[in-house]
Amino acid sequence: MHHTKDKGDLAAAKVIADLVEKEYSVFVPVVTEHAPFDLIAYKNGKCYRIQAKYSCDGTLKNKSNWADKNGCHEKKYKSDDFDFYGLYLPDINKVVYPSITFGGCGIRTTPPKSPNPFYWWEDFIDLTEVALKRTYKEFGVDLTTRKVNPDSRIHTRKVERPSKEELGKLVWEKPTAQIGRDFGVSDKAVEKWCKAYGIEKPPRGYWVKKAYIKVEVKLTEPVENIKSSITNAS
Structure with a gap:
């Protein structure tokens, strides 16, 4: 269901029922x-005046939005506009009733994997004016087992990182500081890329030794042979 009016009508029907x-x-x-x-x-x-809302993520909007021939409009709710939200949560097919004072807050239907306190949906099954926030410990969530996805924040990156294959070759062709300058980032950022991809970097002192060790290499010789020659020489 995508149409805003259809969602609003469904929410109103669920709240009434x-x-x-x-x-x-x-x-x-x-x-x-x-x-x-x-x-x-x-x-x-x-x-009790009820404002029916449909929310997939449990967010309590504290403003109304509408569109007409003059464009899109937005108006923030006043504290006396209504008494309670009738919030329909489609993922669990339940309706909760937080008071208007909870506007702008979020109500969760699943425990978050973070230490931040949160409002839980079962505390709002009746018209509710006061509710305490819960914590992950009440639900037996073990934060020590969380795994971080290295690509989870890819949409926030300002610089597009090279592919694993490309970076794997670059770290053996030039120092991380040079790679960083080429991509407009710091050498620490390049090190983080390698760690995220699981790429093995040259050992400490590799580039110093390479500067003083003459290795005869044909222009067409693979990078792997260069690595092997320098490693054996060290």
Whole structure:
């Protein structure tokens, strides 16, 4: 499902069904479509204004967005625009009800693999004004077993790194400082590339020895032979 209106309609339907199951009477404004809330839930003599939302990642948006013939618009919610979110979480097919004060926060349906505290969805199954953040320890998450993907931040790189094959040849053809200058990065960055790829670098002193050892090599001779000659000479 991709269309924003379809998602909004589904969220409203899920919220209505859930509130009715919780024995609320639900009313939908019909006079205007521009009210800051979508539904009114009534129970035990009290009315609650509900803003229905669809969220794949549990984020509670604290502003509304819409488009018309004049373009796209955005308006931040005021503290008295409504009382509670009715947040539909499609990954677990559940509705949660954080108060408007939680706007801008996120509600998780799976424990994160990080030490940062977080809000848990089960703490919002009823209309909720106050909730404490949870920690990964409550869910038995072992952070020591996490593995870092060396390519997980590739989209943030300012310089495109060479391929593993290309870098594997370059480290035996020129020092890392020279490779770094060629790519516009530091030699430390090149060392990190090698570590990420699992590439073996020349041993310490390799380039000093190469500068003083004359090795007769034909122009067409493979780099592997150069490495072997210098290693044997050392």
